Amino acid sequence: MHKRKTQQLKNRMRTLKRRIAALGPLMRGSVVELKATCGNPNCRCARGQKHKKHYYSMSQKGKTKVIYLGRAREPIARQYSENYRALLEIVEEMTMINMELLKADAVRKER
Numbered sequence: 001m002h003k004r005k006t007q008q009l010k011n012r013m014r015t016l017k018r019r020i021a022a023l024g025p026l027m028r029g030s031v032v033e034l035k036a037t038c039g040n041p042n043c044r045c046a047r048g049q050k051h052k053k054h055y056y057s058m059s060q061k062g063k064t065k066v067i068y069l070g071r072a073r074e075p076i077a078r079q080y081s082e083n084y085r086a087l088l089e090i091v092e093e094m095t096m097i098n099m100e101l102l103k104a105d106a107v108r109k110e111r
């Protein structure tokens with residue numbers, strides 16, 4: 001690999017490290033929407049227009065954990081979940097870069 005290409009990859013790696021540092025709170029899992037009736041026979045939900053309820057769902061070691069979010073916490077949880085997905089994308093790109101650098105023997109021991 002050319003030295004210039006190596007330098008580009010190393011620069012990109014520095015950018016990705018900064019992006020990881022700047023990521024906000026993160027959470028694995030996803031916001032799920034369930035439709036429910038409230039029990040009031042006069043409510044629109046009794047006529048089929050069910051209420052949307054938001055929960056957060058995550059699986060760990062084969063078990064699914066679910067928490068109720070409600071309207072106020074739903075966008076926050078969604079953001080946390082997006083941050084997690086952004087982290088995974090960064091990890092993926094770092095993996096490709098490090099494989100290229102290793103292949104080109106362009107890495108030094110780093111901590």
Ligand SMILES: [Zn+2]
Nearest residue numbers: 037038043045
């Ligand atoms: Zn209702």
